Amino acid sequence: MDTVAPPPRFDPRGLVELDERVPGTAAIDGDRGSFDARDLTTRQINLELRRLVYELGVREVTVRNPGAKHSLGVGILARCRITFEGSLGYFACGLIDGPEVHVTGRVGWSACENMMSGVCVIEGNAGSLTAAALRGGDVVVRGRVGARTGIDQKGGTVIVLGDAGSMTGFMMQRGRQIICGDAGHGLGDSMYDGTLYVGGKVASLGIDCVPGEWTEADTEFIARKFSIYGLGSPPELQKFVCGKKLYNYDSLEPSERKLVL
């Protein structure tokens, strides 16, 4: 009797999903690979991506016809180049650490959520909650973004060439955002730290978000980012930071504070 090895039940890196087979349809040429995602499910696309990047060491992957499916390119933890020829749905490229991603279409809500490092360049528009809880790396959107871009941002840089919706930089804690177009109501509401640059009109500032003082370092930083991504010369920008009036920034614990008093 043939004995079939049972599939591994658990993989701490999440690289094996029990009820789906890797399609293995990619055409590979050296360290480049590409495949058509039209007839594949979300899970199959991600498994194929991981097979190429992790198992075969492919360094440049092109995914054709992603068809705005959700959760593509999530959790890739290796240095590689991934190009999506088309649009992605919700939760695109979340939790990535290392890849350089290029999306030729648009992305839905929550793209690059909790991204750790790497680059994600989106040619089209992006939905709300873009780069939510971003930890590091650069997210470049050539179109416009929805509301709450970089909510809870903890690092990294978001560059938006178009307009941004309301509550941009909501509860931001660190990192930078460069919005070349207009920003909606409540810009930087309840931000703790970090910097927002806006080129267009600001509909209204959020609570405790105040204009900041421009320095040489700002000019240098913006010029560097624009040259890296070939975005031309940056527009004239206003700078906004946290006023630090809303919260108690005393770093002492309550018990320690008692001792001081």
Add this chain to the structure above:
Amino acid sequence: MCGIAGIIYRNGNGAHRLGADMTRMLQSMKHRGPDSTGYALYRRPGDELIMRIKLADGGNDDLEWADRLRRRREEVKARIRAAGGRLPVLDEINEYTIAATVDYDGEIKHLADYVESVPGTEVLSAGSALEIVKDLGDAQTVGSAYKLDAYVGTHGIGHVRMATESDVDISNAHPYWAYPFSDVAVVHNGQLTNYHRWRRRLERLGHRFASDCDSEVIAVYLAQRMQDGASLEDAMRMSLEDLDGVFTYICVSDDALGMAKDELAAKPLVLYEGDDMVVLASEEIAIRAVIDREIETYDPYESEVMVWTR
């Protein structure tokens, strides 16, 4: 969560596979709400009034079920006649749903109220172009049960429901007809926090509510505003001020389709505006279910109201 979708063909000759397109869109958003699926479908307005009437909420296997429905059907027919409707043609869609085509030029409220006084019945929609179809299950289930694949029309909206505020049954499924306004229907994604206040207010003005679902208040609210003389677009703009909570809703009339988004932009909507059609849905994946090519789409911002005509 819920998913909403709408489609309006720019070439309004009415020869579009609306039913099949809507089913594809709604099925691709099944993950947003598997409880029930609903459609508001429009064809070119005719001279007669079309009413979709529900005789009971879903199937039942008690012994007198079939008999009771037969009696209700007869009673509905008699009451349409008694209310002044001429030549009613009753099309039995399934055992508990009928489509009545009536030659009627009186007030729709009068006719609808009279039909609804038959116990257990509900007028799902009334108008010269509108038909509302809603039932439990996903889009494929509802679409095939109601034979929507062959439905041709000019524009329509749809909804997949994940029930949060009220029961899972046909009455609580979307779309809602803006009773008693002919040819106006609404689908909604979100929660309204001042629902009870508006419901009491509108009930005092004589409007009837067929369900406990907060979304129904949007339809009735718009009906009241339009009765007061506002256009569809103006009524939708007023709703941004008057309704509290989080919402994105799509409202349709016999020649227009509009969307409104609350001031928090908390609920999604993706828009595609092409030369041949305007398609909008909670997720782009639904738009791509009817347009099989790379397209440019965007999300409307907070407090936006947009209206397209066919």
